[in-house]
Amino acid sequence: MIRVAVIDDEPLARDGVIARLAEHSDIEVVAQYGDGPAALAGLREISLDLAFVDVQMPELNGLDVLAALPPAQRPLAILLTAYDAFAIRAFALNAVDYLLKPVDEERFAEALERARQMLAWRRRDAHACADDTVAAAPRPASRLAVRIGRREVYVDVDDIEWIQADGDYASLHVDGRTYLLRESLHRLSARLNPERFVRVHRSSIVRADQVVELRQLINRDAVLRLRDGTPLRVSRTYIDRLTAVLRECGGSV
Structure with a gap:
């Protein structure tokens, strides 16, 4: 409780x-x-x-x-x-x-x-050290299983640069490739380490160490740029959390 x-x-x-x-x-x-x-x-x-x-x-x-x-x-x-x-x-x-x-x-x-x-x-x-019988609390996901036809491909979470909502799916962007995961962005965000992956909009999550530029807009929204040049909109409801995580990981703000 x-x-x-x-x-x-x-x-x-x-x-x-x-x-x-x-x-x-x-x-x-x-x-x-x-x-x-x-x-x-x-x-x-x-x-x-x-x-x-x-x-x-x-x-x-x-x-x-x-x-x-x-x-x-x-x-x-x-x-x-x-x-x-x-x-x-x-x-x-x-x-x-x-x-x-x-x-x-x-x-x-x-x-x-x-x-x-x-x-x-x-x-x-x-x-962890006090009682070996205590059930392990859920850890952040380290790999995600993606179905491609009859195959199941395993994507390392540490390789994901950013994630985009696509209806009931989430598009995982990895080194120029895109993998479609059947999971909502809301559910997926709960499985990711919040110190590394940050929700920046209703439709997108970014890996904090991929952010190289953050530009504030007049309406308190912002635009960020990733290492590969991808621009993403940042909603004002997420801007302070993003800024805090960037400062903690030494990113540009």
Whole structure:
């Protein structure tokens, strides 16, 4: 069970997140807070896996609440914001994603799935040496099986440069070749290492170390260029996560 707290000074927004979480049987909402000081005091007293945190709150904002907690006590966080820009430092505070208000259903599910995956990796690492009987948490995929006629071809994930949605399929771009995988981009993104592969648009995922240029546009969208010259649009709902990952891996921003 994943223990969750919801922190937002807007009661309707807070109730909306809690209602969405109620649809997931592996989620237990153990606390909710309407302001930063109450959240900070409460989080110091409870054990928590994940927090949905409003960025903009009076007195003490969401990022300051996370920063005030000791790293060992800081939960993973999904940030909630009515604005499409905020400090990149958020991703140094265990923020795995952020959701732009009003929250989109698909983005909510995607952020929650990313948090599940990161929690599974954390728990696997914590128990790996303590108990050999603990079931292994799912690891990021290392190879993907692609059907070509009667053949099954195995594509190394580390060779994939970028991925494009194609209806119920995903087009894997590998060294000038394209492989068609029967899997939606949403499901595939949950199987990839989020420190290497980043969703940049509803229709595309890129391997972060392939990005050589990122150009901001006036509307807060952006355009990136890959090593092979491919240009891709970056939606504003993904730009901050992409920028954070590029900085972590030493990419150009």
